[in-house]
Amino acid sequence: MKAPLGTFVHARSGDKGGDANVGLWVAQGPHRESRVAWLLSLVTASFVRSLVPEAASLEVDVFALPNLGGVNVVLHGLLGEGVAGSTRFDPQAKALGEWLRSRHVEIPSELL
């Protein structure tokens, strides 16, 4: 069923120069192992681009960290020239993670 990604996924995001960087991981709680397996297979570059349309033409890297239950995502160039020069509404991508958590995604009901 459709539900916010943040139902059981946590996030933290920030900037490195013009790149935005976001960690997504499954919070400690029930069904953790199967939730982690689901998250790791869900989050690909094209999934990230579908949630963040402004990244449609950007290079996106996804690094799996199964030991920590999640992924690190780098959105190259999302912040243009970086914090001081960026014209983006949130120039340091501090709230990008919370935005992603609010996006609705298809979540298998047995994980909810």
Place this chain on the structure above:
Amino acid sequence: MRIGNCSGFYGDRLSAMREMLEDGPLDVLTGDYLAELTMLILGRDRMRDPSLGYAKTFVRQAEECLGRALEKGVRLVANAGGLNPAGLASRIREVATGLGLSASVAHVEGDDLMPRASSLGLGDALTANAYLGGFGIAAALSGGADVVVTGRVTDASLVVGPCVWRFGWGRSSYDELAGAVVAGHVIECGTQATGGNFSGFLSMERDARSLGFPLVEMSADGSSVVTKHDGTGGLVSVDTVTAQLMYEVQSTTYLNPDVSVDLTSIQLSDLAPDRVGVSGVRGAAPPADLKVCVNELGGFRNQLELVLTGLDVEEKASWVRAQLESRLDPRPAVVEWTLSGRPIADAASEEEASCLLRCTVKDPSADAVGRAFSSAGVELALASYPGFALTAPPAKESPYGVYRPAYVARDEVAEVAVFDDGRREVVA
């Protein structure tokens, strides 16, 4: 060894140094004051006054806390030296003298590559600093320093250095160094490890107490326990620690000047309330080159923010946009428009009936985005869409810096520990 943190950026809670010294035992108290943008801010300070270029808040904290730190035997280790660690060290000596204290103050230098920027191919930089590791800090502590201030060391080096000093690790103690880098990375952003900026905030007690700053209990094998002083606000849990480990890493290998850390090896364990174990971390040889933080002048920018209220917002926006753009001569290199939000229909407050239209301009020349731009906007005040309003008076252009990473060969950089008596030790 208990290593605390009392600063995650230049501007973090001023009272945190005192709190960390008073609220529980510590061996070393660290503070991170340097983001990429901070180097640029300090660069502008230094242009105005060559004796500046360091984090001034650290001086204020030392005025309040140096006596307490010396009395308790807590070493202070901070990268607050910024672009002028020698200047900060002598300022801290003045503070000590003024307070009638006897303190040994050392600094670490060698990161500032500006004098050689062009020969190193770093271009027309405003600031250029190599990220140093922890061995210079270790040398300074071994030399008896009570306070060590550095320039651009990596954030994690503030923890690596004291560990190398205390545990006697060598250059190839990769797993141990990697454990310390991970511990350092967890606490370098201050309260981001203890429930600040945390997606799981609903699961925390959210009282009015300040979030406690984090500390790590380091073991000689590089493993650690992340915790905070008893009775302080916030939370240390597997999730708050994961939050800090999951972002800013940009790969599954976290590169530091002393070690390459295999992030897939980290094991976290929930040991007790507010105590999280970090173990199993594996390291390998560091990269051959050192990373350099380069800031260049990007150009100049300016912005107008217009309030659009009520009906026909799209048409209001497109009209004023066409009006303003036709008045921009010469046209700035970048002109960007964003319309944020849309009014709520039949809103019971004017604010809910409004949205914001923002125009941001950038150009290599100050003139193109200065008065010419803001005047063009202001002149429309009575001559454009109904309800024309600006959220702020027109401003002058402001310069902006652009950060980029660069790399230099390790042997181009001489890391030097400078002791209280002026003696210099090149760190091998």
